[in-house]
């Protein structure tokens with residue numbers, strides 16, 4: 001299927017330009033670009049199996065058609081000319097040749113499988129966290145996170161895979177890697193990207209409502225650009241005033257996919273952040289609470305504790321996922337969306353708090369009861 005001369009394949013959906021990638025056009029464009037060191041081996045075997053199958057099909061069909069015509073019954077009372085029941089030579093041939101082909105396919109596939117299973121020791125490590133429904137990638141021991149994956153080119157990258165809730169599967173078609181992401185278990189994948197560019201990254205575990213919406217991207221940068229990106233992100237995470245950090249986290253932690261800030265409602269998501277702070281919030285139980293700082297904190301750490309009327313308890317808990325500084329920044333961001341916040345208070349959120357350096361450090365493991373916000377009924 002072609003649309004405007006471009007093959008209609010799922011990994012082209014996002015229309016990502018990669019002008020630098022020369023090898024986009026593989027045979028019939030059956031496969032996406034080959035942009036990791038695994039791709040050539042993988043594709044070679046894929047095409048080998050495809051062509052062996054095509055050849056086997058053609059040989060069997062051609063022989064069959066030839067025999068049907070050559071040995072057909074020519075008149076109604078024609079008898080069989082001979083009764084050959086056995087040919088050792090033929091049988092040995094059609095057993096040995098396919099066996100050799102299958103052993104070769106197994107050996108080649110197993111070799112690639114072992115390569116993919118064993119990351120080199122010096123690989124750069126990134127943690128991928130899957131949640132319903134999105135991804136977060138955590139760098140440098142959790143110093144900061146991003147919703148899209150950034151990796152250096154020509155350097156092995158190891159991804160530790162973990163899930164906050166149900167089973168997901170991390171799939172990067174252009175790199176030919178895919179691995180399940182299982183709650184309470186750490187899986188590993190690795191690759192070495194070979195092309196600078198942007199590639200689709202998706203979830204391939206299609207047994208829950210919105211796994212198909214878990215679309216993200218991998219950005220492959222030159223090593224020096226990657227290092228620069230890392231240091232900028234780290235600096236930004238350390239140096240931002242609360243409101244700015246909060247805004248960044250609102251995007252990076254996926255709040256934006258469920259909460260708008262303009263009053264509009266996001267289907268399958270939660271209430272808009274517009275005018276929550278210092279307003280009465282109606283709860284599912286019929287009661288109402290005044291939304292103060294404490295309420296906002298609780299909503300983030302224990303979303304199931306007070307569920308807003310008209311919504312389901314689908315928000316993941318961020319307890320153990322955010323440190324004190326990040327939590328305060330998120331609360332600041334939600335507060336700033338309310339018209340009941342005074343102008344001076346808003347100004348204060350835009351400034352860096354003076355002299356509280358020591359508080360950004362190790363508040364990371366706030367013990368707030370790491371209970372899951374939702375039952376893991378889909379996987």
Ligand code: HEC
Pocket residue numbers: 132133249250253254255256257258259268269270271276281291296299300303304306307308311312313314315316318330334
């Ligand atoms: C999967 C969708 C989803 C994500 C992601 C999500 N939330 Fe929520 N959130 C909800 C839903 C649904 C509710 C309403 C039900 C409830 O109170 O648990 C809610 C409620 C809230 C409330 C209380 C709102 C009110 O009506 O009083 C706050 C505050 C909040 N979320 C903050 C956040 C922050 C901050 C993040 C990101 C760190 C976030 N949420 C991520 C779905 C989500």
Ligand SMILES: [Cu+2]
Pocket residue numbers: 130167168169203204205210211214
């Ligand atoms: Cu998923």
